[in-house]
Amino acid sequence: MTGGGRVLVAGVGNVFLGDDGFGVEVVRRLAGIELPPRVDVADYGIRGVHLAYELSGGAYDVLVLADALPLDEPPGTVAVLDVDPDHPEWTLTPAEVLDAPAADGHGMDPVAMLRLLRGLGGRVAKVLVVGCRPAVLDERMELSAPVAAALDEAVRTVCRLAAQEAARLDAGAPPTHPEPDAAAGRARPDEVSADA
Numbered sequence: 455m456t457g458g459g460r461v462l463v464a465g466v467g468n469v470f471l472g473d474d475g476f477g478v479e480v481v482r483r484l485a486g487i488e489l490p491p492r493v494d495v496a497d498y499g500i501r502g503v504h505l506a507y508e509l510s511g512g513a514y515d516v517l518v519l520a521d522a523l524p525l526d527e528p529p530g531t532v533a534v535l536d537v538d539p540d541h542p543e544w545t546l547t548p549a550e551v552l553d554a555p556a557a558d559g560h561g562m563d564p565v566a567m568l569r570l571l572r573g574l575g576g577r578v579a580k581v582l583v584v585g586c587r588p589a590v591l592d593e594r595m596e597l598s599a600p601v602a603a604a605l606d607e608a609v610r611t612v613c614r615l616a617a618q619e620a621a622r623l624d625a626g627a628p629p630t631h632p633e634p635d636a637a638a639g640r641a642r643p644d645e646v647s648a649d650a
Contacts, residue, residue, distance in 0.1 A: 458513040461619045463495045463612055464505055465520045466564065473529075473588030473601045476608070477520035480584070483609050490620035502567040510576030516619040516629070517578045518612055519564055522601075523585025530587065530600030532607050534615070537581040539568055580619065580629035584612050 465481030467474045484495045494514075498505045509517065517539075525531055564583065571578065586608055589598035597605075622629070 458515070459492060459623045460514050461490075461493045461516040461518060461616050461623070462509070462514040463489075463493060463518045463520070463616050465495075465497045466499065466502065466505070467522055468500050469595060470593060472590035472592050472594045472596070473586070473598050474522050474591055475595075475597060476522045476586045476588065476601055476605075479597060479605060480520035480608050480612060483605060484612065487609070487613060489613065490617055490624075492620040492623055493616045502563070503570065506567045506570040506574060506576070509571050509578050510574040512576065514578055515623060516580045517582070518615050518619070519581065519583045520608065520612055521564060521583060521585050522588045522591075523583065525585065525587040527587050528600070529589030529598065530604045532584065532586050532604050532611060534611065535583040535585060537564075537568070537583060539571075539578050539581045582615055582619075584608055584615065 463481060463484065465477035465479070467477040469475035469478050478497050478499055481495050481497045489495065496508075508514075523533065523535065525533055527533070568581065586601055586604050589600050596602075
């Protein structure tokens with residue numbers, strides 16, 4: 455194993471840019487939910503550098519990241535993306551979402567954070583991103599209606615994935631990843647499953 459046999463659920467995003475605060479709200483809602491002992495939950499907001507340093511300490515084998523994702527789906531769509539932590543590359547569309555103000559609002563996006571982690575000599579064995587397509591990335595402190603409506607589904611998905619990964623670590627099993635296909639690197643709504 456690469457880490458200390460723990461799962462970190464991290465919420466990232468900028469709460470001042472509307473739906474970019476999705477990940478932060480997901481982890482806020484997890485505060486009252488009992489998760490397995492191996493699972494830690496934290497709000498990293500726009501502090502991607504701090505997240506990279508936390509992961510570089512070697513305590514975590516699995517990162518479950520909650521974040522707004524520019525999916526090529528309607529706003530409010532929740533999807534799971536299984537990211538190769540050694541080659542954190544993914545292409546998400548549409549381009550207009552990538553060009554939105556929130557694209558720079560994190561200070562460090564998840565791909566840059568994983569690259570920094572590698573540069574620090576750290577590694578996490580598995581990275582799962584539970585994301586939601588934003589509708590509004592303007593300067594405002596509330597989520598849009600479709601993204602707010604997706605929070606319960608996202609929280610259930612994060613809980614299911616965190617519990618599965620904790621059980622896998624309890625059993626001493628290595629991380630598993632879906633077989634690559636034609637859509638590798640793309641987050642799809644149909645990837646939201648217990649097998650993701």
